[in-house]
Amino acid sequence: MNTFIFAVRMLAALTLAALAAPFVWQFATGDYYMTVTGESMRPTYEVGDVLVVQEPTGNELTTPGAIVVVAFTPGDKSTQYVHRVLEPSADGAILKGDNNDTPDPNPITEDQVMGTPRLVLAGDAAVVYRATQHPLIRFPLAAVALILLVVPLRRRRKETDTTAAVTSPADLTDSVKA
Template identity: 35%
Template sequence: MRLLSIGRWLLIAVLAAVLAAPVLLTALTAQHTLEVTGGSMAPTYQRGDLVIIDPARIAEIGAGDVVTVRRTDGVLYTHRVTSISPNGVITTRGDANPVADTPTVTRADIAGVVTIHVPQPWAGMVTASQSLPGRISLALVLSGLIFLPTAQRTWTQQTSPTSRKGVRHT
């Protein structure tokens, strides 16, 4: 019984932390949460995963870093930096793409550097928690886990003088 209670509270704590951490991180810092919508970064990132980007780290970009680029039409995409020329031209490529991206970009085109990756299924829960219906649903699930009764079993002694065996009551 006690083990079930500890397990339930541990599950609640893990779910709450997974749901709250990305939301709090982005609310308290300049970082942003983005959903992966394409397959160009597979197998590193899958569709539906979340990445958290940090705009403050743009000055520290190097080859191998994963960055989110803002195209001239405002669309964002996340790819890996393959090289940086001495004059500051940055070449990127999706991990699943056979060739580098064209056109190349500069630091001014970069929205941020990926700092955290949240894979599925956790990403789905985080995404759901960012809408009102999702928050309500997740609050109901967590409340259900908290208030769900556990079966309590007690052992008592029979009062019959002929039997002294313990009887289990459920």
């Protein structure tokens, strides 16, 4: 196999692996992905960063300085945000964004905790992740990668001989009879 074909197939395989990785990770760990949409946690997280959020363990609000993902309505990802524990209390905690001057007005309870960030995809990694999650990019990219992986990539050689090539004994007998 020549170097070009090997490189194309390797790129196709890596593309498929990269497209599958978030699903495999989510299935194996139970984590989910959250895109940062506000500036309250700057400079820790920038708008557009993607957080890989792991499931809560039940003690996220006990450590001052711990970063937590919480939701106004328990379990509702549409109202989730990420802040830092400022003051733990017996029934929850007061949170504050790193870029905010004042703490959050209402305390958070443990049932509002969605989890904690395990990893952050920032910069180009976040841009690539978000782009590849859109179906109009994801499916055509996967289709092209699959095609490049399975379709034979050979250069066709032009025949320089103008005479018909004999390919089987039947062809040979037909040419002898003629």
